Amino acid sequence: MKKLVKNNVNWVGIIDWELESFHGADYSINHGSSQNAYLIQEEKTVLIDTVWKPHSTEFIDNLEKEIDLNTIDFIVANHGEIDHSGSLPALMERIPNTPIYCTANGVKSLTGQYHHPEWNYQVVKTGDSVDIGNGKKLVFVEMRMLHWPDSMATYLTGDNILFSNDAFGQHFAVEELFNDKADQCRLWEEALKYYANILTPFSPLVKKKVEEIQALNLPIDIIATSHGCIWRDNPLQIVEKYYEWSQNYQEDQITIVYDTMWEGTKQLAHKISSEIAELSPQTRVKIYNISKADKNDIMTEVFKSKAIALGSPTVGNSILSSVGGWLDFLKELKFKEKKAAVFGCYGWSGEGTKVLREKLTDAGFSVVEAEAKCLWNPREEDFERAAGIAKALCE
Ligand SMILES: Cc1cc2nc3c(=O)[nH]c(=O)nc-3n(C[C@H](O)[C@H](O)[C@H](O)COP(=O)(O)O)c2cc1C
Secondary structure, rough: OOOOEOOOOOOOEEHHHOEEEOOOOOOOOOOOOOOOEEEEOOEEEEEOOOOHHHHHHHHHHHHHOOOHHHHEEEEEEEOOOOHHHOOOOHHHHHOOOOOOOHHHHHHHHHHHHHHOOOOOEEEEEOOOEEEEEEEEEEEEEEEEOOOOOOOOEEEOOOOEEEEEEOEEEEEEOOOOHHHOOOOHHHHHHHHHHHHHHHHHHHHHHHHHHHHHHHOOOOOOOEEEEEOOOOOOOOHHHHHHHHHHOOOOOOOOOOEEOOOOOOOOOHHHHHHHHHHHHOOOOEEEEEEEEEEOOOHHHHHHHHHHEEEEEEEOOOOOOOEOOOHHHHHHHHHHOOOOOEEEEEEEOOOOOOOOOHHHHHHHHHOOOHHHHHHHEEOOOOHHHHHHHHHHHHHHHHO
């Protein structure tokens, strides 16, 4: 079912209210999501992106209700990832010679995934443009590593629409499509979660790209993303947020993350929290048990934090695997300018806090000296050490 975006531009994507996760189980989806594709019908008919393979039949059927597929003059593949290109093989079977505009890296990712080197690729780079009639042009802007090497955005002159693909998107189902229609609280939560969990490692590039886009001084009336809402009400608000988030963003928040087997480490976590609340009442404190909370939500809280405290008991001369796996994910995100502290209980050898310290340092955190390493269950002196952590993190 198509939905009007503006003038001769329609949304022809898929809204999936039942999606539960993305990127394997690496990204939790709590409020549905969408794969947004767009159809432009000027003198030329242009399809911007497609949708994930499981939806390809529905996608192509819907498209055929609107147009004869043979009237598509060309396709723009802003990003080769399968959620946006997965319907290309089925579509190209129907219209095999249709040009596909993408970056040089787009040819590599699409060929690597679909094994069709014979597709009619038209390689574009930043500043290249193509006339689509009625005085309008599509202008291409490479978005290298935002978030794949092949990513690009496409700007439609005249209607002033930036088809930004994954940038500025959210995994969030918005039936009415537009940001002004969406539940605002959820929209911003999801936009932040998307940035924190997907774009944080590329923050220096986000900053540069936003500056580049701002310098172009393009009139932007609409930012048409590839997931979640389309920004039409004050569309630059999300660009400004990205600029803020890209600069080692932090709020006055400390997040305590732990796992435990018999709750000793949990007691230390709560002592650290209550001490922070006492020492620094303006600081927001949150506590998460890694095994019970959503790991992407925890990561979003880490993104907002100036410091974290991480706890695990010693297990098998190391740490709990739940904490180890989470630390691998933490390292991938390349956080900067955040403090950390470590804590945890042990029974005999006590390597846990050392392992946590090493892994956090390796993930780019400044680990404070204060730590709470506690033999069996915490006693008064262990709680004092936990208080020492709170003090060091609040300084
Ligand atoms: C399966 C298992 C393996 C453990 N391995 C170690 C170990 O290698 N070294 C150590 O010092 N303690 C080890 N312990 C002891 C725990 O660290 C200790 O019970 C600690 O108090 C548990 O903390 P918790 O209450 O936060 O779960 C192990 C405990 C279990 C259940």
